[in-house]
Amino acid sequence: MSFLIAVGALCFLMFVAYRGFSVILFAPVAALGAVFLTDPAAVPAAFTGLFMDKMVGFAKLYFPVFLLGAVFGKVIELSGFSKSIVASVIDLVGPKRAMLAIVLVCGVLTYGGVSLFVVVFAAYPFAAEMFRAGNIPKRLIPGTIALGAFSFTMDSLPFSPQIQNIIPTTYFKTTNGAAPILGTLGAIFILVLGLTYLEWRRRSAAAAGEGYGEGHTNEPPPVDTKDLPPALIAFLPLIVVFVVNIALGGFPGLFGGLIDRAYGTNYDLTLAMDHAIPNPIAGIKAIWAVEGALIAGIITVFIFAFPKLSSTFAEGSKAAVGGALLAAMNTASEYGFGAVIAALPGFLVIKETLRSIPNPLVNEAITVTTLAGITGSASGGMSIALAAMSKDFIAMAEAAHIPPEVLHRVASMASGGMDTLPHNGAVITLLAVTGLTHRQSYKDIFAVTCLKTLAVFFVIAVYYLTGLV
Numbered sequence: 001m002s003f004l005i006a007v008g009a010l011c012f013l014m015f016v017a018y019r020g021f022s023v024i025l026f027a028p029v030a031a032l033g034a035v036f037l038t039d040p041a042a043v044p045a046a047f048t049g050l051f052m053d054k055m056v057g058f059a060k061l062y063f064p065v066f067l068l069g070a071v072f073g074k075v076i077e078l079s080g081f082s083k084s085i086v087a088s089v090i091d092l093v094g095p096k097r098a099m100l101a102i103v104l105v106c107g108v109l110t111y112g113g114v115s116l117f118v119v120v121f122a123a124y125p126f127a128a129e130m131f132r133a134g135n136i137p138k139r140l141i142p143g144t145i146a147l148g149a150f151s152f153t154m155d156s157l158p159f160s161p162q163i164q165n166i167i168p169t170t171y172f173k174t175t176n177g178a179a180p181i182l183g184t185l186g187a188i189f190i191l192v193l194g195l196t197y198l199e200w201r202r203r204s205a206a207a208a209g210e211g212y213g214e215g216h217t218n219e220p221p222p223v224d225t226k227d228l229p230p231a232l233i234a235f236l237p238l239i240v241v242f243v244v245n246i247a248l249g250g251f252p253g254l255f256g257g258l259i260d261r262a263y264g265t266n267y268d269l270t271l272a273m274d275h276a277i278p279n280p281i282a283g284i285k286a287i288w289a290v291e292g293a294l295i296a297g298i299i300t301v302f303i304f305a306f307p308k309l310s311s312t313f314a315e316g317s318k319a320a321v322g323g324a325l326l327a328a329m330n331t332a333s334e335y336g337f338g339a340v341i342a343a344l345p346g347f348l349v350i351k352e353t354l355r356s357i358p359n360p361l362v363n364e365a366i367t368v369t370t371l372a373g374i375t376g377s378a379s380g381g382m383s384i385a386l387a388a389m390s391k392d393f394i395a396m397a398e399a400a401h402i403p404p405e406v407l408h409r410v411a412s413m414a415s416g417g418m419d420t421l422p423h424n425g426a427v428i429t430l431l432a433v434t435g436l437t438h439r440q441s442y443k444d445i446f447a448v449t450c451l452k453t454l455a456v457f458f459v460i461a462v463y464y465l466t467g468l469v
Helices: 002-018 023-038 040-078 081-093 098-111 116-133 138-149 152-156 163-172 180-207 231-249 258-263 285-342 345-355 360-375 378-399 404-415 425-434 438-466
Strands: 266-269 277-280
Touching: 002 023, 002 285, 002 345, 002 360, 023 040, 023 285, 023 345, 040 081, 040 116, 040 163, 040 231, 040 285, 081 098, 081 116, 081 231, 098 116, 098 138, 098 152, 098 180, 098 231, 116 138, 116 425, 138 152, 138 180, 138 425, 138 438, 152 163, 152 180, 152 404, 163 285, 163 378, 163 404, 180 404, 180 438, 231 258, 231 285, 258 285, 285 378, 345 360, 345 378, 360 378, 360 404, 360 438, 378 404, 404 438, 425 438
Parallel strands: none
Antiparallel strands: 266 277
């Protein structure tokens, strides 16, 4: 019965997320419902002492990353830099290679720190125009954008400033550049197979005589590429984010970052207080590095686009803050939910079942991708898994002499696999923006998801065969 209660809570959360209800509202309902069925008297204490404690702890660590990422994406959009970046990449690749161009555009923007939601809005008008010109079915646009924005740059490539690459740093005391060789090989694997799949789908449609199609909804107007900022200036904020991120956080195995040199392993905050507040640096330096990089990127945009931003930033920043609050609170609620479920007797059964998988990396990959699929969130599923089982993963890895950097990369990549099930928020947004339905386009998004999941096990195999990190 205790096992069924724990599984039932997970299934209930999946159901409400699929139906479009707020996770912020229903995550505590699901968690406390499970507590009530286990021990009714424990409900208030579980809510205050466990759910809210963990939820607030998550927000304390990661909300600034969500906020700065949203603001950076918004100023890139308002300044016109995103349009300039998209247009310049398309010019470089060539307008006839529509799929490759859109994948690269989305990859450049997400790896540069732009939120994937902003990327969808920036890339779609160009994608629609190029697919229409190339007579490629519109239904293939979501899968193409998903490959560029939701896959290899989100959590595979080292130094990605996306939250899916940041969360593991606090558990494994790593940097966001963890396992750079494995991450890069995994990214190449995803990119090559993904482009091969999309090209096969395009050729199949062409052979069947299918073109762009008629009568579509949400068709964007023709893209106006006049008066765009110079490409060099548009790319500069993305380059600044990348460089400052490495400078602050360091490059694994080569040099330590400025944060290590300035603060060492611990910093005691005193100011005018009568007691010191200790800050262990190992678990937060990657977060500080990304925050510093995003701030530097925002300042760079303002330096080169201040006249345009001076009239639009006030209103635009409200939308960015609202989006950041929603995204952060959704994930924080799922984190609190995971902490409560992990404390239930029934979860011990689940944990023991997972322990029967002897390989620590395979165990971690299956656990993280399963919970990401249930919650419909890469960051939420990974947070639940690592909150409940990171100590077990670390102990198993130490026994097998596996570096924590490999644990980091496997967890990060696994989170971005089955998270894109039909109830995922990014999937729903992508389909809404493009004016397509799950029936028309979800098959290709799911195929990219399967490639991502397969890539995790490819990376694990490479590690065991070569020992590369």
